[in-house]
Amino acid sequence: MTDYKKLWESLDMDLEKHEQLCNLLPDFFAEVYLSQENRPEGMNYFNLVVSSIHGLRPEELKRHRDSGGKVVGTFCVYVPDELIFAAGAIGIGLCGGSQFWVADGERVLPKNTCPLIKSFMGAKITKTCPYFQSCDLLVGETTCDGKKKAWEIMKNYADIHVMHLPQMKRDIDLRAWSHELEILKERLEELTGNEITPSKLKDAIKLINEKRKALRRLYELRKANPVPISGKDALLVTQIAFYDDPERFTSKVNSLCDELEERVKLGKGVFPSGTKRIIITGTPMAIPNWKLHHIVETSGAAVVCEETCTGTRYFENLVDEELDTLEAQIMAMSERYMKTNCACFTPNQGRIDDIIRLVREYKADGVIYYNLQFCQPYAVEYELVRQALQREGIPVLFIETDYSENDSGQIKTRVQAFLEMLG
C-alpha cells in the first residue's frame, strides 16, 4: 500500500491512523471472501478493487481533479448521479460501513445514532478516508433525522449541499423533488463551471441506466436454483457500484453475468441444491459491512436478494432516455427516483409490496429484516412489514445490530434457529 503514500499525503490524510485502518482490511476480506468456494472468475476484478480500495480509485480521482475535474460525494440512492456526471464531475457514494470510524463519529454525534452515520462522520473528521478527502462537494439529503442533522455538524469539516427530500409521494412532492434536482443542477454547474446541456444529461442518463441494467441482470441470475453466485459476492458488487468508474464497472458486471449465465445453463451453483434461500430487507450495508451476509452464508443458507439501498433500491427503475429537454429529463429523473421505496416516506406501502413480490420472484424461503441500530424509519416500519408477511405466510426474522462483532455469536444463533424453523 506504500505506493500510495504520496497520494494520501496530497489529500491531507492522517497517515498514521490511516495505516491502522489499512492493516485491518486484508485479513478481514480474506476471512469473509477468499474463504468462499466455487467463486466465479469474474469476481477477480472486484477482489482487486477492494484489495486496493484506498489506492486505485482514489488515484483516478486525483488524476481527474489534477486536470480540473471535480469529485462529488453522496450518501443516498435518491441523489442523482446523472446530474453529477452530466456536469463532468465524478460521483462517489460515501456511506461508512466500518466500525473503525464509529468511536470518532461519537465524538460529535450521540452514541445512540446509527452506525452508518457515526462511521462516515468519523471517516471525515479523522481524515482517514481518501474518498472523503477527494471530494470538492458533498451532497446530503433530509432522508432521516440522523443524517439530516449530521450535515449541520459536517459543515464544520466540508462544503455540503443539502437536498430537501419530500416525505410523501403525492404529485406536489414529485414536483418539489424535481425542483430540488434543478437546484442541485445549478450548484453543480457553479462547482464545475460546466453547463449541463440536454445532450450531456442524456449521455449521463444512459451511462447510469447501463449500470442499473447490469446490476439488474446480475440480480436476475440470482433467481436461478442453485444460485450461481453467493450473496456476499453480489453484495460486494453492489457496494463497489457506488464508487467505481461507471463504464468500467458496467462492463465488468456484464462479464461476470456472462459467466453466471453459463453456470445457470449448466445448473452449477455456489451452494448445494436445496440450500435455503433468504432475502434480506432493510437498511443499507456500506462497504465493508458484510456481517449479516457472512453469518447467513456460513450457517448453511444463501442470500439471494437484498431489498435495500445496497440492493434492489439502487438499480430498480430506469430514467427515460429518449427526452431532449432539460425540463422533461429532470421530471423523468424525479419520477424515477421517487419510485424508490425508502422507509423515510410515509406511507410506504410500495416497499411492503416490493418485499412480497421479491420473495415470489426469487423463490425465497424466508426474509431477514436487517436494521442498523437506531435507524428509526426502518425499525418502526418493521411492524407493518411483519404483519403483511405474516398474512402471506412468509417467515421473517428481525435483526437489529451495529458494526461491532460483539453480537455476532448471538445473531448467528438466532439465524440458525430461524433457518431450522424453515424446515
Added chain:
Amino acid sequence: MTDYKKLWESLDMDLEKHEQLCNLLPDFFAEVYLSQENRPEGMNYFNLVVSSIHGLRPEELKRHRDSGGKVVGTFCVYVPDELIFAAGAIGIGLCGGSQFWVADGERVLPKNTCPLIKSFMGAKITKTCPYFQSCDLLVGETTCDGKKKAWEIMKNYADIHVMHLPQMKRDIDLRAWSHELEILKERLEELTGNEITPSKLKDAIKLINEKRKALRRLYELRKANPVPISGKDALLVTQIAFYDDPERFTSKVNSLCDELEERVKLGKGVFPSGTKRIIITGTPMAIPNWKLHHIVETSGAAVVCEETCTGTRYFENLVDEELDTLEAQIMAMSERYMKTNCACFTPNQGRIDDIIRLVREYKADGVIYYNLQFCQPYAVEYELVRQALQREGIPVLFIETDYSENDSGQIKTRVQAFLEMLG
C-alpha cells in the same frame, strides 16, 4: 372519579386498566405539586383541572360532540389550532407524558423509540385516555422519524390526517406549508360540515393569539428576581394549554398573572433571593412529565423558562389578525408557524439564537438541555448548541432520559453537581 364512569363507558374505554392509571395520579401530583410552598392562589384552577383531568374536560368534549361538534387530536405545535376552531371543532393536544402507557406502546413500536411516542401510542391502543377516545380525527405531521412512521401504525386504530411539514425554511417551504394548511382546511371542512370563512378564521386567530399573549405574559413575569412562580407550576399551566378550553384558559392565566404582578411589585418570590436560575431547552414535556423540573426545584434551583414545545415554542409569535381573505390569513399562519425553531428543521440556527437570547432575558445562570431518549433531532443538535453556549460562556448540562424513575437519583446527582459548579 366514579362520577365519570358513564362518560368513560360511552367512550369505549378499558375501565379496569383505566382505573389503575387513575389511581396513580393523585399521590404523584400531591408529591410533586402540593408539596410546594408559597404557591400562587391562581394555581387552584389548574390544580382542579389536573385533579379531574379525565373527567371535567372530557365531559365538555362529550357535550360538544353530543350536539354535533367534532374533536380533533394533535401532537405538535406546528399543527394550527386556528383552523380547527374556525371549523367549529375543538383541538386537543394528545402527546403522552406517562410511563403507564410506555409498555403498551412497545407492543407495536421499537423499544428504542422516544417515550413520548410510545406513551401516546399505548394510550390509544389500550383505550385508557378519554381524550384520544373523544377524537373524531387525529392530525399527525412529519416532524421526526418516530412520529412520521408511528402514524402508519396509528392508522390501524384511528382516522388520521398527516401533514407534510417541510424540513427547511426557504420561501418554497413556506409556500409548501401554506399548501398543507389549505389541505387541512379542506379536511376539517369535510369532517365538520362547516365552511371556514375569513370571518370565522379571524375570530379563531384572535382566540389563539389571546392564549399566546396570556402565556407570554406569564413568562414575562418569570423574568423577575425573585421569581414569583415555580417552574413546575408554569410548566403545568403550559401543559394544560394544550387541551383546556382556550377562552377560559386565557382568562385563568391572566388572573394568575394579575396575582404574580402583585408579587413582583412586592418583591415576593417562591424561592429565596439568589436562587440559581435555570433555563430548560429541548424536547417537550407532556403531562404528567414533571420529572426534570421536580429534580431541579428540589435541588435548590428555579426553572425560569422552557425553550421547548411545552414552553416558548408554543406561544412565541402571533398570527396577523388584521387580514380579511383566506389566502392572506393562511399565508400569515404559515409564516407564524414556520418561525418556530424545532430541531426537525435543518439548519436550525434560529433555535441557538433563541436559547442565547432567553438566557440573557431571563438572567439565567445555566442551561439544562433536556432530551427524551432516542429523540435524534434534539440529540444531534446538542453538539452545535453546546459549541455556541461554550463560546458565550454559558454553562450547559445535557440530560437524556425517559419517563421512568429509574435514573432519577442519578440525574439528581448530576443536576446538583451542575448547580454547585454555577457557584
